[in-house]
Amino acid sequence: MIKLDTSNVLISxxxxxxxxxxxxxxxxxxxxxxxxGNDFLGxxxxxxxxxxxxxxxxxxxxxxxxxxxxxxxxxxxxxxYLGARAVIEALGNSFAHLTHDGKNPTILYAGxxxxxxxxxxxxxxxxxxxxxxxxxxxxxxxTETALAFRLxxxxxxxxxxxxxxxxxxxxxxxxKKGAARITADKEGYQSFIIPDNVGGRFSVLTPVGLLxxxxxxxxxxxxxxxxxxxxxxxxxxxxxxxxxxxxxxATRNAxxxxxxxxxxxxxxxxxxxxxxxWWKQLYGESEGxxxxxxxxxxxxxxxxxxxxxQWIQEGERTIFETVISVEQPEHTLLFPSDEENLDGLNFLxxxxxxxxNKMAELGxxxxxxxxxxxxxxxxxxxxxxxxxxxxxYFFEKAxxxxxxxxxxxxxxxxxxxxxKKNMFALLGKPGYEKExxxxxxxxx
Ligand code: PA5
Numbered sequence: 001m002i003k004l005d006t007s008n009v010l011i012s013x014x015x016x017x018x019x020x021x022x023x024x025x026x027x028x029x030x031x032x033x034x035x036x037g038n039d040f041l042g043x044x045x046x047x048x049x050x051x052x053x054x055x056x057x058x059x060x061x062x063x064x065x066x067x068x069x070x071x072x073x074x075x076x077x078x079x080x081y082l083g084a085r086a087v088i089e090a091l092g093n094s095f096a097h098l099t100h101d102g103k104n105p106t107i108l109y110a111g112x113x114x115x116x117x118x119x120x121x122x123x124x125x126x127x128x129x130x131x132x133x134x135x136x137x138x139x140x141x142x143t144e145t146a147l148a149f150r151l152x153x154x155x156x157x158x159x160x161x162x163x164x165x166x167x168x169x170x171x172x173x174x175x176k177k178g179a180a181r182i183t184a185d186k187e188g189y190q191s192f193i194i195p196d197n198v199g200g201r202f203s204v205l206t207p208v209g210l211l212x213x214x215x216x217x218x219x220x221x222x223x224x225x226x227x228x229x230x231x232x233x234x235x236x237x238x239x240x241x242x243x244x245x246x247x248x249x250a251t252r253n254a255x256x257x258x259x260x261x262x263x264x265x266x267x268x269x270x271x272x273x274x275x276x277x278w279w280k281q282l283y284g285e286s287e288g289x290x291x292x293x294x295x296x297x298x299x300x301x302x303x304x305x306x307x308x309x310q311w312i313q314e315g316e317r318t319i320f321e322t323v324i325s326v327e328q329p330e331h332t333l334l335f336p337s338d339e340e341n342l343d344g345l346n347f348l349x350x351x352x353x354x355x356x357n358k359m360a361e362l363g364x365x366x367x368x369x370x371x372x373x374x375x376x377x378x379x380x381x382x383x384x385x386x387x388x389x390x391x392x393y394f395f396e397k398a399x400x401x402x403x404x405x406x407x408x409x410x411x412x413x414x415x416x417x418x419x420k421k422n423m424f425a426l427l428g429k430p431g432y433e434k435e436x437x438x439x440x441x442x443x444x
Contacts, residue, residue, distance in 0.1 A: 001233060002390050004244040006251050008365065008375040009320070011258055019250040019405060020240045026404035027246065031236045035404055037411030042197030043396055046205050047227035047389075055221050058207060061170060061190055062214035066105055068168050069132035073122070073152055074212045075111035076136035077144045078281060079200025080172075083392070084136075084212035085109060086278035087204070090271045090383050091218050104217035105132075110152065111145035119148060123155055131156060132168030134215070136208050138194045140178015143420070149180070172207045199411050201282045202396055205389075219385045226389025234397045245397035248322075248376065252294060253405045255320050255374055262295045262319040264312070268361050269326050271383060273300050276324075279395055286403050286410040293406065302360050313371045320374035324391070325361060328382045329354050 006016070029035035030044055065072055074084055088107055093099065100106055106129075110122055133152045137145045157165040171184035171191040184191040192207035203209065205227055210220045234245040241247065252263060265279045276298025287293035299308055312319060335356075337349035348356060365375050378394075380387040403410025425435035 001229070002244065002387065002394060003377075003379045004248055005377040005379070006247060008369050008377075009251055009255065010369065010372065010374040011254055015254045015258070016247070016251050017240075019253055020246075022405055023240060023246045023250045023401055024236075026249075026401045027236045029404060030400050036409035040197055040199045040202070040411035041400075042195045043199070043202035043205070044400070045231065046198065046202075047224055047231045047393060050205070050224050050228075052221070055210075055224065058192070058210050058214050058220060061192075062211060064190075065132045065134075065168060065170065065215045066217070068164065069105045069130055070100065071106045071108060071126065071129040071131040072168075072212070072215050073108045073110050073126070073131060073133050074136065075109075075133060075145050075148045075152060076172075076208070077112040077142055078285075079203050080136040080138060080142070080145065080208055081109060081112050082201075082274065082278040082281050083204025083209040086275040087209065087213050087218065087223065087385075087388055087392075088216045089274045090388055091385065092216065092271075094271060105215060107212060107216050111135075111137075111142075111148035114144055114147065119151060123151060126152075126155060127159070130160065132170070134170050134172060134212055135180055135184075136172040136212075137178065137180045138174060138200055138203070138208075140173045140180035140182075143423070146179060153183075170211065172211060199413075201285055202411075204278070204392055222385035223389040223392075226386040226391075227393040228389075230390040230393035230397070234394065244378075245394050246401055248378075248394075249398040249402035249405060251376060252320075252322075253402060256294050256406075260294075260318055260320045260374060262297065264308075264319065264321045265296070265298045266301055266321050266323040267298075267326075268301050268323075268357055269329070269383070270300055270303070272324060272326070273298075275388075275391075276300070282395060282399050283402075285413045285416070286399050287406055287408060289408050289412075289415060292408060301364060302357075305360075305364065312373060313367060317372045320376070321368060322376045322378065323361070323365070325377055325379040326381075326383055327379055330383065 026035070030041060033041055074081060093101070097106055097108070108122065110119065133149065133156060135145070135149045153165070153169065156169060160168065166188055169189050171180050171189050172194060173180040173184065173191065175181070175193045192211060194203055194206055194208055198206055205224065213223065214220045234243050265276050267273070267276060280296045280298045283294070283296045312321070333353045335345065335348045335351055335353065337346055369375055380391060400410055421435055422439055424432045425439040428436055
């Protein structure tokens with residue numbers, strides 16, 4: 001199991017256990033479906049509800065894409081994209097996008113920005129590829145994703161022909177509503193449903209995450225197994241002290257109440273960069289509301305020790321860190337000895353790169369704790385599907401509990417609509433005439 005170490009959080013254990021009862025209450029509310037946002041609790045027992053037959057169905061579709069594509073573009077944004085990317089990048093070769101291994105399709109991403117150069121360059125690159133598309137949108141109407149999909153669909157049909165396009169375009173969307181559903185049904189695309197009661201940022205263990213992860217060549221059954229085991233390990237019947245999600249949720253809330261308003265999630269493995277992005281969205285969208293919420297940021301160490309490191313060590317003391325530590329890397333690389341020793345690094349000759357990395361991690365922890373930065377540490381044995389499955393469910397469960405401890409609805413995101421309304425008004429979207437007038441008046 002993953003391990004959570006809260007021995008360096010710089011607050012007393014009683015401040016955390018003071019939240020034990022509230023945390024148990026939150027867990028019971030989640031379990032009984034009596035909490036705020038209770039129409040979005042489908043993620044809670046999602047892992048244990050996934051059947052081998054469903055996994056086989058996903059794998060079969062993934063196989064069709066793998067057999068017919070050298071490149072697959074995953075179109076989606078926020079919860080409809082970050083979970084898949086987090087897992088694929090954590091498990092894949094760091095240079096997978098540059099080195100096609102002949103076994104697995106290259107996975108690219110679109111629909112998560114509106115950068116004209118990005119989309120232009122992507123469509124240029126795809127001209128020489130046998131590509132497919134997974135179009136992921138729960139609402140089926142998200143502008144960023146819909147715009148990218150319009151471009152990709154046209155290009156795929158023109159390049160590969162309508163018949164092949166129908167084979168290599170897959171939709172993951174709502175069962176009935178939204179443009180993505182209408183298009184999928186009309187064009188006869190293979191499609192998967194995002195359950196109504198699973199919000200975007202909690203959807204990585206639905207086809208939203210599982211299909212792209214399977215297409216990339218990873219073992220989704222092991223990922224689900226990890227999540228299932230964590231579902232059991234964080235069940236409402238597990239005592240507070242033994243439930244890592246409950247302890248993490250209570251600890252971060254105790255820190256927040258102590259004036260620690262910023263949480264950084266830290267990795268010492270570049271492959272976890274997108275896992276940090278996924279975490280950031282999960283917690284940021286779930287808790288930042290009603291004028292409350294810890295500000296979430298994700299950093300890559302030791303890279304960011306040379307940028308944000310100064311602020312973290314000596315800036316305003318409102319920050320704490322949660323380190324995701326990977327015990328064993330997949331590969332072994334030793335520093336060579338050098339006769340001349342011009343760089344003075346012979347004291348490291350024969351040592352593994354990871355040994356140096358681990359000392360950087362330990363040294364950073366000691367420095368940050370000395371600097372007044374509470375430190376939590378989550379360690380996982382290695383980066384594989386099983387451990388990532390555990391980690392995903394661990395954070396999801398903790399997020400649900402934590403949001404309820406904060407007394408917000410962790411499962412909505414009303415604030416995300418504000419920019420969309422203005423953007424549609426500015427673009428003159430039909431139905432937004434009144435808003436267009438109001439926005440124009442403001443800008444004049
Ligand atoms: O967590 C969320 O609900 C959001 O981040 C959504 O996933 C994101 O806005 C994309 O929405 P959709 O899947 O409807 O395109």
